[in-house]
Amino acid sequence: MLYQAQRPFGWVSQQIYGSNLESMLLVRHQSLDDMVRAEIERGTCQIVEIASGLSGRSLRMLESYPDHGLRYIEADLPRMIKWKRDRLTPAQKQDPRxxxxxxxxxxLNGAMSLPAVLEQHVDPARPVLVITEGLVNYFRLSVIQDFWARLQAKLSVYPRSTYLFEIWPRLPAYTESRMLKLGLAAIELLTRQRVPLHFADEQEIAAAMKATGFRQVQVINPDESERGRQFGALHKSLFRLVKAEN
Ligand SMILES: C[S@@+](CC[C@H](N)C(=O)[O-])C[C@H]1O[C@@H](n2cnc3c(N)ncnc32)[C@H](O)[C@@H]1O
Incomplete structure (x- = not known):
């Protein structure tokens, strides 16, 4: 119902701004898929997708790379995990990967904490990839920065570790467009919480991730990537993709 309800606004936004929520979420999801594939192809076989929600990425990757010794761990709040588990086919449930x-x-620790999940499911002797999509902007900056610092510290023990995520910065577009401000307010209303925009631009994002301890940080405007260009020359994504490495 929500999807159908937002479609007329999406159509108007597409005509005026060259993008809408649906096209941005598609660029986000497909661009992250491309980045995950690149990581798998350079030999990373352990993937932890945090806050995986309804994402079907695990199933797509396991199907695309049947012979890569892939292990895919989806981690989310208990109700979401139960909801998802109940919908897996018997074959998917039995897939040891x-x-x-x-x-x-x-x-911070104990059951359901990041250290517990990594300790239980991830081999410290092999490279690991961690993904979050659609998570960062639901938390205050100080809260998510604390999570990043704990993640970076945990990941630093692996021979190679990469963290991929997307973030929605305070781009000038929000001050220029009332429609965008209204869109953000609608998302806050639907999710019944604040959705703070973090950082003003790519440089601030990169500096914050480096300050957290990640050694190499790449911040990508998806519209400048091959995948983004498929959505048209005028497409204006309001998020940035980040690849942070230890
Ligand atoms: C907007 S959804 C994104 C889902 C998926 N990554 C996607 O892009 O379709 C946000 C997800 O974050 C999860 N989440 C919210 N708070 C969380 C927390 N404290 N720890 C772990 N996951 C959380 C929710 O359960 C939900 O699945």
Whole structure:
């Protein structure tokens, strides 16, 4: 119902701004898929997708790379994990390459914490890739920065570790467009919480991730990537993709 309800606004936004929520979410999801594929192709076989929600990425990757020794761990809050587990086919449930587990990024230790999930499911002797999509902007900056710092510290013990995520900065477009401000207010209303925009531009994002301890940080405007260009020359994505490496 929500999807159908937002379609007329999406159509108007597409005509005026060259993009809308649906096209941005598609660029986001497909661009992250491209980046995950690149990581798998350079030999990373352990993937932890935090706050995986309804994403079908694990199933797509496991199907695309049947012979890569891939292990895919999806981690989310217990109700979401139960919801998802109940909808897997018997074959997907029995696939030893796929693990669904409970995780709350706010827990520092013990059950459902990041250290517990990594310890239980990830081999410290092999490279690891961590993904979050659609998570960062639901938290205050100080809260998500604390999570990043804990993640970076945990990842630093692996021979190679990469963290891929997307972030929605305070781009000038929000001050220029009332429609965008209204769109953000609508998302806050629907999700019943604040959706703070973090950082003003790519440089601030990169500096913050480096300050957290990640050694190499790449911030990508998806509209400048091959995948983004498929959505048209005028497409204006309001998020940035980040690849942070230890
Ligand atoms: C907007 S959805 C994004 C889902 C998916 N990554 C996608 O892009 O379609 C946000 C997800 O974050 C999860 N989430 C919210 N708070 C969380 C927390 N404290 N720890 C772990 N996951 C959380 C929710 O359960 C939900 O699945």
């Amino acid at each position: 796929l693990t669904l587990c409970d995780l709350n990024i706010l827990r």
